[in-house]
Amino acid sequence: MNHEPSEARTAVRMRCQLAAVGRGRWRALLTGPLCLALLMLTLTQQAQAGNWWLGNIHIIDGTGKAAFRGAVEVEGDRILTVRAGEAPAHARDGGGLLLAPGFIDTHSHVDMDLADQPLAEAAVSQGITTVVVGQDGSSNMPLQDWFERWERQPAAINLASYAGHNTLRERTMGSDSKRPATEPELLAMEELLHADMKAGALGLATGLEYEPGLHASFAEVLRLAQLTASQGGRYISHLRSEDRWFPEAVEEIIRIGQQTGMPVQISHIKLAMKSAWGTAPTLLARLDQARAEGVEISADLYPYRYWQSNMMVLVPSRDLTAREEFRFALQEISPPDGFWLTHYAPEPSYVGMTLTQIANQRGASTLDTFMALAAASVAWESRTGAPGDSMIGTSMTQEDIDALLQWPHTNVCTDGALRDLHPRARGSFPRILGRYVRERGLLALPVAIHKMTGLSARHMGFRERGLIQAGMKADFILFDPDTVMDHATPDNSQALSTGIEQVWVNGASVWQAGASTGHRPGQVIRRSDGL
8 A cells, every 4th residue: 555645646535625614614524525535536547657666866857957866756758756865664665776767869770670670679678768870861661660669569769760862862763863853853752751750750860971862962952851841850960971071071070050050969979080089079069060050960879989880981982993992991990990890792701800800810001901891791791682891990089089078969879779889889878878977077976877868858859758757758768877888899899887776668668687677668769649
């Protein structure tokens, strides 16, 4: 029996008492039994909804404010009460650990393999409760069908999605996409985009460094972005260049924000070229200037010095004979020792090897080896239609990562899938807590949590998630700030993080004591609801 009255029960009783006083004695005789019935109905509804308390915890609510000792009450999939101080005697015991909102991964690729891994252990084990997919210009289309699939058979995590520009181009232009779009093609893309926005897409995502988006003009992107803005959407972008023409690419997204008026976000912001290292202050000053001029620009970031993509993204012309472009990539973007394969269909034995190791095995220079590997991969893709390669490149400095992470408008992401050889997929969020907060003191703990929760929610337009407050969805994690740590490395990318003791999604536990609970309470988050 629950002997501690919640705010809801107290409110019912107060209304009953006020009614009795204000309506006279004869009305009180009627009101009393009615109020008793109302109270019993309230109790019954709460019991049916799975009303429960969690106490003996310290709460960091996602706003950036300091932790406080308190308790939370959950009813169904929502937080009913947040209380400072002691919990009711019957509350579940949180062991004195920290309770934070569930982490929101604003740039995720879990949709690549979620159908095979609906428990999403790589995500929930690090405290992620909501992922935003449809990134880098690629999305599930039509989005309405994809949303309905996950509403019928939910995953363990919440799902939101952008509509992908590259997917729009592929559906409209097919294989003939290495050119500007015609007016009829633009109209067809607009029709597809409108359908996805109507289905609940958060907005438009571009991957302008990838096929076929790299062939799109600014005018094409702006036109689709304007349609997105007219529907109340947002814009997120893997910029047209993250190295050679990075300043120009930043100006392009700023222009999108200026001319549409909608929020814009830079995906996995980085300074990924040697000659750009150390220029984070200049970049951030330009972004701050844009914000001062009214552009709501933000960024997300994963806390690693290396990225993951495909080999030909390093060759902007996509010309397999462009020797100087290949040479520039090895000199300025990813040195041979920091360049290793995570997928290579033409020769799977190369997976896990660096370019230097492969070149030594083949008895060739690293440049010649790079060009030969890329050519074989492109040929494989042309023949089979399947991806030929994936690689990790080391391109960033810790100093730049630190500066970009500390920018008040940068939130945390993974840029990872569920099956992924980059350690970011299993370690990004605990890595921030363990290494950047506890070990290095780069961020205060409440600030770091804010960058994973409340700030992320704001950047995605979510209004019901990201904070521990009454009325919000009951997504939260219980963790030990003294032990939380990532363990995934390039050599052991599948290692799970530790210190995340329990994870709840919409009020249901999905991760506890180092293992999935098997529950799948995730919800689809559409732009038209829950935002």
